Amino acid sequence: MLTGTAQIGTMRKLSALLTSLSLVASRAFLQTSSINTKSSSSQSQQRRGPTLSSAAADRITLDKMVESLREGVYEKILVVAGAGISCSAGIPDFRTPGSGLYDNLHEYDLPYPEAIFDIDFYRKNPMPFVTLSKEIWPGVKYRPTITHCFLSLLGKRGILQRIYTQNIDGLEAIAGVNPELLVECHGNFRSSGCIDCGSSYNADDCKSSMVMQGEAPICTSCGGLVKPTIVFFGEVMPNRFSQLVHVDVASCDLVIVLGTSLLVDPVASIPNWVKSDVHRCLINRDVVGSFILNKPTDVFLEGDCDEIVRKLCQLVGWEDELDQIYSHTRATSESNKHV
Numbered sequence: 001m002l003t004g005t006a007q008i009g010t011m012r013k014l015s016a017l018l019t020s021l022s023l024v025a026s027r028a029f030l031q032t033s034s035i036n037t038k039s040s041s042s043q044s045q046q047r048r049g050p051t052l053s054s055a056a057a058d059r060i061t062l063d064k065m066v067e068s069l070r071e072g073v074y075e076k077i078l079v080v081a082g083a084g085i086s087c088s089a090g091i092p093d094f095r096t097p098g099s100g101l102y103d104n105l106h107e108y109d110l111p112y113p114e115a116i117f118d119i120d121f122y123r124k125n126p127m128p129f130v131t132l133s134k135e136i137w138p139g140v141k142y143r144p145t146i147t148h149c150f151l152s153l154l155g156k157r158g159i160l161q162r163i164y165t166q167n168i169d170g171l172e173a174i175a176g177v178n179p180e181l182l183v184e185c186h187g188n189f190r191s192s193g194c195i196d197c198g199s200s201y202n203a204d205d206c207k208s209s210m211v212m213q214g215e216a217p218i219c220t221s222c223g224g225l226v227k228p229t230i231v232f233f234g235e236v237m238p239n240r241f242s243q244l245v246h247v248d249v250a251s252c253d254l255v256i257v258l259g260t261s262l263l264v265d266p267v268a269s270i271p272n273w274v275k276s277d278v279h280r281c282l283i284n285r286d287v288v289g290s291f292i293l294n295k296p297t298d299v300f301l302e303g304d305c306d307e308i309v310r311k312l313c314q315l316v317g318w319e320d321e322l323d324q325i326y327s328h329t330r331a332t333s334e335s336n337k338h339v
């Protein structure tokens with residue numbers, strides 16, 4: 001089931017198909033929801049919505065999901081998150097045309113965009129990653145978004161099974177998500193080590209070298225290059241992923257997928273591993289992965305995740321709680337911010 005190694009592009013061939021079919025799928029999902037979180041053009045589609053067939057009547061809808069959340073039916077929510085949840089913090093995602101990181105890497109003179117996270121390329125030329133690190137090192141510049149605070153809220157309510165995040169920005173932890181409930185699938189900046197001998201290296205020293213001096217640290221044991229424990233292409237995922245994912249997919253009762261193109265395995269496959277009757281909710285700008293199949297267990301909420309998450313909290317009655325967590329997070333992350 002798992003490759004154990006982060007692999008890019010296994011679903012890339014599907015992406016053209018997804019793009020061409022996404023409008024059709026979005027419309028189908030819209031028609032089954034009586035609550036609008038969509039654009040004005042979508043609103044008119046919704047008003048024209050058809051009579052539900054009996055099969056469609058059994059499907060999960062936004063209304064039903066909201067009611068279940070309000071009544072505490074879901075007790076073990078599994079979250080799969082990607083770069084889209086951090087876009088409103090100011091960190092670009094990878095693949096959004098125009099604003100995505102991959103369209104804006106010219107200054108690094110890379111042979112191909114993914115090279116910035118390629119271990120063999122780093123060994124030859126660490127500077128593109130060092131330069132990017134200065135930009136995205138957690139706690140330096142960016143603060144958690146409403147969506148990160150929503151994830152923290154699920155944790156505080158005791159209904160979060162686990163968050164599998166592909167993000168390396170550490171914003172879930174800064175938003176107060178209990179580390180036990182978090183799997184940072186592609187690593188984090190809180191530890192660092194040598195890419196050759198594996199010796200650990202003081203993370204503060206690594207930060208000071210990369211962020212302040214703009215250079216990659218050198219291992220004191222073997223002279224190899226050091227980097228934060230971010231999982232590069234060609235590197236093995238953290239053990240924590242394979243230790244927890246089997247149990248989590250077997251026991252969760254709702255999956256929420258946010259801000260990801262679901263193009264990087266194995267994380268992209270997590271929503272497919274849950275039991276067939278588990279409800280799955282996609283909150284994203286476009287329909288991705290197996291959500292394209294529009295299964296009766298799926299709800300697609302199309303648009304920006306902060307906006308949708310806020311609306312969801314309004315509907316469920318959690319908006320004040322969300323705002324409290326957001327204000328608290330902003331205050332603490334501001335006071336901890338240091339350059």
Ligand SMILES: NC(=O)c1ccc[n+]([C@@H]2O[C@H](COP(=O)([O-])OP(=O)(O)OC[C@H]3O[C@@H](n4cnc5c(N)ncnc54)[C@H](O)[C@@H]3O)[C@@H](O)[C@H]2O)c1
Nearest residue numbers: 082083084086093094095167168169259260261285304305
């Ligand atoms: N913040 C970060 O830590 C960060 C930033 C860039 C890339 N990455 C890396 O990206 C790789 C995985 O790709 P991915 O799937 O996470 O990103 P991706 O760029 O491939 O896809 C992002 C998805 O989010 C959607 N999106 C963008 N902004 C959104 C918003 N405001 N609301 C809702 N949806 C939005 C896009 O339409 C797209 O479908 C991982 O390896 C991860 O390490 C991480």
Ligand SMILES: [Zn+2]
Nearest residue numbers: 194197219222
């Ligand atoms: Zn070494």
